[in-house]
Amino acid sequence: MEQKDIRFRKTRDLGAIITDSFEFLKQEIKPISRILLVYVLPFVVLYVVAQIYMQRNVLSRFDLNDPENLMANIGPFYSNLFLFMLFGLFINSLLVGTYYSYLEAYIKLGKGNFTLHDISSRFFSNSLLALGAGLLYTAAIILGIFMCVLPGIYIANTLSLIAFIAIFEKKGISDAISKSWRLVNSQWWNTLALNIVSILLVYAIGTILSLPTILLGFSTGIFAPADVNLADFPDWYWMWTGFASVLTTLLSVIPVTFLAFQYFNLEERENPGAVNP
Template sequence: MEQKDIRFRKQRDLGVVISDSFDFLKQEAKPIFRMIGIYVLPFVVLYAGAQVYFQRNVLSQFDLTNPESLMADIGPFYQNLFMFMFFGLFVQSLLMGTYYSYLEAYIKHGKGNFHLTDISSKFFSNSLLALGANFIFVIMVFFGAMMCIVPGLYFANTFSLLVFILIFEKKGISDALNRSWKLVNSSWWNTLLINLIAVVIVYAVGIVLSIPSLIMGVSSTIFSTEITNPADYPNWYWVLNAISSVITTVLLVIPFTFQAFQYFNLAERNDPTTPLAPQE
């Protein structure tokens, strides 16, 4: 495949945002996944292990037929759930911070004008920025969802560009919130469709990967009298679940790429003469 320097700062319609995103991922797959493999994959594997532990050893302890036992176990359950969700948020933020550091270098310096060692020092700081922004994002979406599903969906879409703007423009969280609000609301439905397509792609892959596990679970429930608890499923069942979790987590680079291209598309449409970030 012919290698080219893909231009991010450009107006695009929905189809071009998606096609250019996949062109970029296809062309830059080797350095991107090498970077993820070195800096992020160990934490993704730990997260997959935590997910298996939570499913196998926490959820399986609930006895829905015994209300007293259920109430006694609810405290430890929420503690484990909170720790699992926090670790998942950390891993996603690490992936975002690392990947967006690569995008930032690619956009500012151009293809072939930097090496991973040149930007590795930024991975940790950008991941911390992503973690803080994701905390704020989750809190807003959570309270929006508590009021009603619609406000939660509105906040999730409106601030979907928050982390990329914070890392790329480096003007602080308040400015990033305002910027995401302004840009997304200039093309809210278009951005929603882009985000939904990205999520559907990732979850479709996850569903395909989980088919063997689903078949195992259903067949064990229907045909087996020996396996009544998910904790009793064979080890290969949990290995498949872990592999599926690792792959779907890494594939989050797809929506992250969609959001980066959509950011530049909306920025060029709304204020094409304004510098998007200080050049290094």
């Protein structure tokens, strides 16, 4: 099948953004898979192992029928949860920084005009940019949720482009925040719909991947007892859970691709014909 050089800077409707995103991922699946497998997968596996450890060895200590047990274990639980959330943010930043480094080279240099070796030096610096954007993004969302749920949704949607803008434009996090705010508010509902579609898509794939554990779990009765201990679940359950979690995490390249195409869609609408790939 003949491949084409996909033009990112172009006005698109919601359907075209989704279609072109999948077309790009299909064409570039080999190099994208290579960089994710080499630079991101080992950390994702470590993250999933930590996740399973927390479920088996921390949550299994809770006895909902024993208030003293709950009070004794609530401190370690929150400590582990906080560290786990930070680790998850790091993993997401590493994936976004690595993947957006490839997109940056593809857009600025053109398809076939670079090698993975040429851009590998950018992975770390771009991941740090993604981490900074992610920390501010998460803090803003939490603040919005504390104010009320709706402000949290508004902030999450309005600032959803900051990671790509920070990496692609290299003008700093504050500039990325202001530009994401301006661009998204020009088509706020369109961006919200795109984010919802991407979330539902990844969630649906994750649910499908988890079906073996759900079906086998019900068929063997491990979900039946109300006081079931997570540590007693069989090994196959945890192995498949880990496998599904790894794949679901890597599939987050789908929503971040949507956002990259949305950035150029909004940028072209704001500055038609500007010189940019």
